[in-house]
Amino acid sequence: MTAxxxxxxxxxxxxxxxxDLLVDTVDGGASVGFLSPLGRADALAWWEGRAAGVAAGRLAVWAAVDGDRVTGTVTLAFPDKPNSRHRAELVKLMVHRDARGQGLGRRLLTTAEHAAAAAGVTLLHLDTETDSPAEHLYRAAGWTRAGIIPDYAADPSGVLRPTTLYYRRLTTG
Incomplete structure (x- = not known):
């Protein structure tokens, strides 16, 4: 499946x-910035709010669609400061619980990395919940751990958890 x-x-x-994907992701316990239970109306409003950033070029969003549902998504957020245009933040890499374990997360990550490099980005960064399945994905994909911040964000159940920061240098071309 391509994104x-x-x-x-x-x-x-x-x-x-x-x-629907965002609600499933939060219900599944992934720490993507929302508390559980996340109502569909709130998730819909959040996604609709991303459209202006996409139109302005501040966000690049990819979605993997399987039939009538989105099974995964990844976003790059581009800074607007002149001294930071060489970097982007990888955010909201989500894979539906039914589609996990099939390599979709890795394909979405690779898609974002290649698109970033093609756009002239030489440095990507992200944060993820420490010891989460997502952290294992980033390590396996060759990202470098920069450090851990304790009690950085609440997980979907509201418990403060540490966050690990990662970066990846890219070759443009």
Whole structure:
């Protein structure tokens, strides 16, 4: 399954399915910035709020679609400061619980890395919950751990958890 880069209109057209993925991700215990239970209306509003950033080029979003549902997504957030245009943040890498363990997370990660390099980005960074399945994915994909911040964010159940920061240098081309 390949991931398609979404323009603002396509993002809005898929917003309901993207919201379903976000709700599933939070219900599954992944720490992606939301507390459980996450209502579908709140998830929908969050995704709809991303359209302006996509239209302005501040966000690049890819979605893997399987039939009538979105099974995974990844986003790059580009800074707007002149001294930071060489880097981007990888955010909201999500894979539906039913699609996990099949390499989709790795394919989404690779898609974002290649697109970033093609756009001239030489440094990616991210944060993820320490000891989470996502952290294991990033390590296996060759990302470098920069450090751990204790009690950085609450997991979906509201418990403060440490976060590990990672970076990856890219070769542009």
């Amino acid at each position: 398609t880069r979404l323009d603002a209109d396509r993002l809005l057209g898929l917003a309901g399915r993207l919201a």
